[in-house]
Every structure is written in structure tokens, then in C-alpha cells.
Amino acid sequence: METEDNIIFSLAPMQGYTDYVYRNAINKYIGGIDKYYTPYLRLQNDGTLKNKDIKDVLPENNKLIKVIPQILTNNAADTIYLCNYLNELGYNEVNINLGCPYPMVAKRNLGSGLLEHPEQVRKMLEETFKKVSVDISVKLRLGYNTHKEILDIIPILNELPVSEIILHPRIGKDLYKNEARYEHFKAVQDISAKKLSYNGDIENLSRYINLRSMLGNVSHFMIGRGILKNPFLVHDLKNNISENESIKREKLQSFHSDIFDNYSTQLSGDSHLVNKISLIWEYLSYMFNNQNKIYKRIKKIKKASEMSHICNEIIANEELYAG
Numbered sequence: 649m650e651t652e653d654n655i656i657f658s659l660a661p662m663q664g665y666t667d668y669v670y671r672n673a674i675n676k677y678i679g680g681i682d683k684y685y686t687p688y689l690r691l692q693n694d695g696t697l698k699n700k701d702i703k704d705v706l707p708e709n710n711k712l713i714k715v716i717p718q719i720l721t722n723n724a725a726d727t728i729y730l731c732n733y734l735n736e737l738g739y740n741e742v743n744i745n746l747g748c749p750y751p752m753v754a755k756r757n758l759g760s761g762l763l764e765h766p767e768q769v770r771k772m773l774e775e776t777f778k779k780v781s782v783d784i785s786v787k788l789r790l791g792y793n794t795h796k797e798i799l800d801i802i803p804i805l806n807e808l809p810v811s812e813i814i815l816h817p818r819i820g821k822d823l824y825k826n827e828a829r830y831e832h833f834k835a836v837q838d839i840s841a842k843k844l845s846y847n848g849d850i851e852n853l854s855r856y857i858n859l860r861s862m863l864g865n866v867s868h869f870m871i872g873r874g875i876l877k878n879p880f881l882v883h884d885l886k887n888n889i890s891e892n893e894s895i896k897r898e899k900l901q902s903f904h905s906d907i908f909d910n911y912s913t914q915l916s917g918d919s920h921l922v923n924k925i926s927l928i929w930e931y932l933s934y935m936f937n938n939q940n941k942i943y944k945r946i947k948k949i950k951k952a953s954e955m956s957h958i959c960n961e962i963i964a965n966e967e968l969y970a971g
């Protein structure tokens with residue numbers, strides 16, 4: 649089993665949440681996270697990237713953190729184009745999304761939908777590796793329809809110079825329902841010749857400790873919703889203890905003000921800003937005992953000035969969830 653010192657924690661890619669504003673703020677005010685994956689970049693029908701995606705990977709917006717851009721593709725041409733684009737920006741690793749479960753994506757043979765088509769995965773990756781010099785890691789689920797799909801994918805990845813496999817042990821059709829399928833993660837450990845990293849449902853110290861003993865040789869844990877709910881989670885996992893309460897409030901206040909100020913300069917009009925902050929509180933409200941009540945209160949807010957005032961008051965006064 650890896651020693652604790654060798655364990656790496658990363659922030660999972662999450663569309664709509666973990667953009668560069670969020671990544672920089674959590675790094676500056678809270679810390680602990682070793683590397684950050686961007687939400688997926690995808691070429692539009694006209695072959696270009698959205699401006700918001702271009703901005704998200706600009707080196708000047710990611711100076712202080714280790715960032716791995718993620719792409720959502722299903723053919724070699726797009727993958728080669730995006731890998732080379734990102735390599736020119738200075739990135740030396742690109743992560744390919746073979747896990748997105750949403751039917752709109754999966755139906756187009758993208759994300760976890762591509763797992764039903766192992767030969768398409770092989771062709772895309774084989775051609776890509778001939779033309780790019782960045783490291784390529786893959787983030788995937790067990791399959792789209794069944795957990796057996798991965799059994800045809802892993803041998804393909806084993807044969808190619810894939811640098812790492814990050815597995816979220818659910819199938820696409822699960823979306824986020826039920827428990828992650830730990831026993832299937834273990835089965836993949838037995839057949840993978842690559843570095844296999846774990847992602848899914850790590851929300852507290854006891855779950856992490858269980859997973860560590862159950863999964864043994866995993867040296868990279870990727871965490872998504874657990875960090876959105878508790879930005880101190882990695883700090884707590886690394887230190888085996890929860891951050892002191894007054895320090896927590898202070899840091900949370902600075903983190904929140906930072907994202908609030910950044911989004912207020914980026915987003916035009918109160919309603920966009922208010923919607924964005926309320927999206928963040930859908931998860932951040934879990935920092936507090938009265939999660940439900942707090943989130944309902946936030947959702948009712950219409951004005952940015954009121955949003956800022958109420959959020960600050962919540963952070964200063966509401967009882968923190970002790971886990």
C-alpha cells in the first residue's frame with residue numbers, strides 16, 4: 649500500500665463549477681489539492697472552442713496551480729487538434745473524458761457512450777499517439793450500459809502509452825445513483841497494467857480510510873462533489889483532522905469573497921451573478937448543519953448586494969457541520 653506521503657489528491661473536472669476562478673480561489677485560500685482537472689473542452693460544430701473554454705486554459709489564468717486540461721472527443725482528428733493546441737499552450741498532459749454519463753452526450757458516442765465502442769476508442773487513441781507528444785490520461789466509468797464494457801476497454805489501454813487511468817466505478821446509466829461499485833474497481837485493478845486512480849463518493853475521512861484499506865495500491869484520489877461540499881476536505885484528509893473552526897470561517901470568507909468578486913466582474917447583470925453563486929451554494933451549503941434551510945434561503949435571493957451580505961452572514965454565524 650502507498651504511504652500517505654505518496655498520495656496525490658486532485659480536484660475532479662466539474663462543468664459549471666471548477667473553472668479557473670474556482671480553482672485559483674480554493675488554491676489560494678484553502679489549499680491542499682495537488683492538481684486540478686479542467687471541466688471538459690469540446691470542439692463546437694464549426695470546429696472552434698467556446699470563448700469560456702479558451703479562457704479557462706489560458707496559462708495566465710492558471711499560473712499558480714498544476715492544471716490538466718480535459719477534452720471530450722470521439723475521433724482522432726479532434727483529439728489530435730486539441731492535444732496539440734493544449735501542448736502549444738504549455739500543457740504536457742491532456743485527459744480524455746470517457747465517463748460523461750448524460751444521455752445527450754452518451755448518445756453521440758461521447759463520454760461513457762464511447763465505452764460501448766471499443767474499436768472506436770482503439771482507433772482514436774492509436775492515431776492520436778502517432779501525432780502528439782503530450783501525455784494522455786483517461787477518465788472513465790465502468791461502461792455505459794453494463795460494468796462489463798470496461799473489460800474490452802482496459803486491454804486496449806494496456807497496449808497503448810496511456811499515462812494513467814482514472815476510474816469512477818459506476819456505469820453511465822447509474823448517473824450518480826446508488827453506491828459506487830467498489831468491487832468492480834478492484835476487478836479492474838487486477839487487469840490494468842497502467843497506473844489506476846480512484847474517483848467517486850469520497851466525502852469524509854472515514855470513507856477515505858475505508859477506501860484506502862479496501863483498494864490498496866492507489867496513489868491518486870480524485871475528488872469532486874466532496875470538495876464542492878467541503879472545500880477543506882483534502883486538508884482534512886491529509887492532516888487526519890478537521891481544520892479549526894474559526895480558521896475555517898475566516899478562510900471560507902476569503903475564498904467566497906474572491907469568487908464572488910471575480911464572477912461579478914465576469915458576469916453581466918445581477919441575475920447571472922446570483923445564479924452562479926447560488927449554483928455554488930447548492931453544494932457549499934453542506935458546510936453547515938442547516939444545509940437545507942440555508943440553500944433554500946440562498947435560492948430566493950434576487951439581488952447581488954443581498955447575496956453578498958447574506959452569504960457573509962451565513963459563513964460568520966451558521967453552525968458548521970462537524971461531519
Ligand SMILES: Cc1cc2nc3c(=O)[nH]c(=O)nc-3n(C[C@H](O)[C@H](O)[C@H](O)COP(=O)(O)O)c2cc1C
Pocket residue numbers: 660661662663664665686687688718745747748787816847848849850870871872873874
Ligand atoms: C456538476 C458536475 C459536472 C461534471 N463535469 C464533469 C466534466 O466536465 N468532466 C468529467 O470527466 N466529469 C465530470 N463530472 C464527474 C466528476 O468529475 C466525478 O467523476 C463525479 O462527480 C464522481 O466523483 P465525486 O463522487 O467525487 O463527485 C461532473 C460531475 C458533476 C456533479
